[in-house]
Amino acid sequence: MRRLALPALLVAAIVLLALAAPLLGLTDPVRQDVARRLASPSATNLLGRDEFGRDVLSRLIWGARTSLVVAFASATIACLLGTLLGLCAAWFRGIGGILALGSTDIILCFPPVLLALLVVTLLGPGAFTLILVLSVLFVPGFARVTYGEVLLVRALDYVEAARAMGSSTPRILLRTVLPNVAGPILVQLSLAVAAAIVLESGLSFLGLGVVPPSPSWGLMIRGARTTLEQAPLLLVWPCAALTLTILAMNLLCDALRDVADPRSAAALFSKRS
Amino acid sequence: MDFVLRRVATAAVLVCIVASIVFLAIHLVPGDPAEILLSAGGAAPDAATVAELRDRLGLNLPLQTQYANFLIGVVHGDLGTSLVDDYPVLDEITLRLPRTLELIAAGTLLAIAVALPAGTWAGLHRDGGFDRIASGVAAFVLAIPVFVVGTLLVLLLAQTLHLMPAGGYVAFAKAPGQHLLLLALPAVVIAKGLAAVLFRMTRSAVLDVSQRDYVRTARAKGLRPFNVLLWHVLRNALSPVLTVLGLHMGALLGGTVLVEYVFNWPGLSTPLLRAVESRDYPMVVGIVLVVSTLFLMINLITDLLRAALDPRIRAA
Numbered sequence A: 001m002r003r004l005a006l007p008a009l010l011v012a013a014i015v016l017l018a019l020a021a022p023l024l025g026l027t028d029p030v031r032q033d034v035a036r037r038l039a040s041p042s043a044t045n046l047l048g049r050d051e052f053g054r055d056v057l058s059r060l061i062w063g064a065r066t067s068l069v070v071a072f073a074s075a076t077i078a079c080l081l082g083t084l085l086g087l088c089a090a091w092f093r094g095i096g097g098i099l100a101l102g103s104t105d106i107i108l109c110f111p112p113v114l115l116a117l118l119v120v121t122l123l124g125p126g127a128f129t130l131i132l133v134l135s136v137l138f139v140p141g142f143a144r145v146t147y148g149e150v151l152l153v154r155a156l157d158y159v160e161a162a163r164a165m166g167s168s169t170p171r172i173l174l175r176t177v178l179p180n181v182a183g184p185i186l187v188q189l190s191l192a193v194a195a196a197i198v199l200e201s202g203l204s205f206l207g208l209g210v211v212p213p214s215p216s217w218g219l220m221i222r223g224a225r226t227t228l229e230q231a232p233l234l235l236v237w238p239c240a241a242l243t244l245t246i247l248a249m250n251l252l253c254d255a256l257r258d259v260a261d262p263r264s265a266a267a268l269f270s271k272r273s
Numbered sequence B: 001m002d003f004v005l006r007r008v009a010t011a012a013v014l015v016c017i018v019a020s021i022v023f024l025a026i027h028l029v030p031g032d033p034a035e036i037l038l039s040a041g042g043a044a045p046d047a048a049t050v051a052e053l054r055d056r057l058g059l060n061l062p063l064q065t066q067y068a069n070f071l072i073g074v075v076h077g078d079l080g081t082s083l084v085d086d087y088p089v090l091d092e093i094t095l096r097l098p099r100t101l102e103l104i105a106a107g108t109l110l111a112i113a114v115a116l117p118a119g120t121w122a123g124l125h126r127d128g129g130f131d132r133i134a135s136g137v138a139a140f141v142l143a144i145p146v147f148v149v150g151t152l153l154v155l156l157l158a159q160t161l162h163l164m165p166a167g168g169y170v171a172f173a174k175a176p177g178q179h180l181l182l183l184a185l186p187a188v189v190i191a192k193g194l195a196a197v198l199f200r201m202t203r204s205a206v207l208d209v210s211q212r213d214y215v216r217t218a219r220a221k222g223l224r225p226f227n228v229l230l231w232h233v234l235r236n237a238l239s240p241v242l243t244v245l246g247l248h249m250g251a252l253l254g255g256t257v258l259v260e261y262v263f264n265w266p267g268l269s270t271p272l273l274r275a276v277e278s279r280d281y282p283m284v285v286g287i288v289l290v291v292s293t294l295f296l297m298i299n300l301i302t303d304l305l306r307a308a309l310d311p312r313i314r315a316a
Helices: A002-019 A056-092 A095-109 A112-123 A127-153 A157-164 A169-205 A217-226 A233-260 A262-272 B002-028 B033-038 B047-056 B063-075 B089-124 B129-143 B146-160 B176-209 B213-220 B225-263 B269-277 B281-309 B311-315
Strands: none
Touching (some): A056 A217, A112 B002, A112 B033, A112 B269, A112 B281, A169 B146, A217 B146, A233 B146, B002 B281, B089 B176, B089 B269, B089 B281, B129 B176, B146 B176, B225 B281, B269 B281
16 A cells, blocks of 8 residues: 555646646746747746747646646546446346457557547547547457456355345446456556556647647647757656656556555565565 | 467458458548548638549448448559549558568567566566666656657757767668668667566566476476576566567557657658648558558467467467
């Protein structure tokens, strides 16, 4: 449990900062001031201004909002869809469920970035397209994990007991089965959020994700590339923010996995005692 | 033999499904795809241009005819022509695919060359100094996106220290030395994620296998430690490592798009990104189809390699 504290705190801090962005009294992240383009840091602009004279610190914090909204929205949608699919497929075990589960696997035949680019070609870039394509990409992961876990749980005595007590099927699924498979699904959720941040920033970096002038770390790195010689620091800030966020998410994933996986928890326990 | 046939057949079916999905994608879009492809920035395109594009993409034909035409085209190696300059999509791909493949091969070999020895060493000396440092480095390397590493390396090595060229490409036949120099940075950047994943997997597999009874037996019967490592530990540890290698290739192929962009490497990424920007549908479909097929082929090869190493997989 102690290993969980530090990464959880880090992630919570980043999320809080992003949530509090409107309350911090920051300069408007999209307001341009071309006369002061690439201005060095000062008391009013702690990290200076970018190639259009926009405040870098403000864009950095508002950029966290963009990244996290896209990442959490797509991971949550994928989690709901995938979990429902896996749950139903494993519980009812009909041919329909197996087919639905198998068909989500087809998504795994495509390299993720390429599938995203195909959808962007069709729908045009933007935050909505990103959320749509990222949720589709993560559904198979959730469906697989839930399916496997529910198959193990459905035969256990307490599920049988709930059935014998006359609980309705939805009640058994939601109140008995789901809480007992929640651990691995939570791990999968944290993995999906981390992967979504990476993909969102990558596509925005290529100019095919979030549409300018919205603040986004990927777009900031893309913009800083053009002024690499005059203002190398402009590149460093968003890179650091992105890496720190992903590192915190990854550490949280690892810690969650250790807590959720009974085998490694047992190993930990036996080592200590 | 039976196993090989079954795996090849599965891969063939998957390629067909991928082709069908890619074909269907444009029909899944709500509304008239031609109109959506032409509408840039909310401005409505004029009717004549839309009708022309519909005709061009064959969208006026019945769906099954379109599908049949598409499949016949793919089998004949005809992937259509670019909407922007009428250049055949396949010609563009055959020109640029070898350069992308070179990058992928260089990155993969580099990752294996670094990760396998490092992972084995860390697994055999768990919680030692090297294990701690290497595991920390792997966690950090995994957290930095490829385009961030690429851009920062350009800033550091090319812009600030002037040690390396910032990017570009020279044909190997023209200047072999310069070619390899330009290949080095993008290959390292592509290799980094794969190397970190392979390191972690090798470490845990070696850790797991080296505690098994059969390894103790091999040691007890007096085999040389090196032989135990090679024939008992590594041979068994390699199977999960290969699985992870295959699985990670999808991320690697996607990463290649970003890395080629950062280093101006003229592989498939350049026409792909240009096509996505100008919404040149046939070009995007052609490249996605070819790269996804490549991905499935790589997975097929890793599966066959695993089976060659591990008789239990062949029997299953």
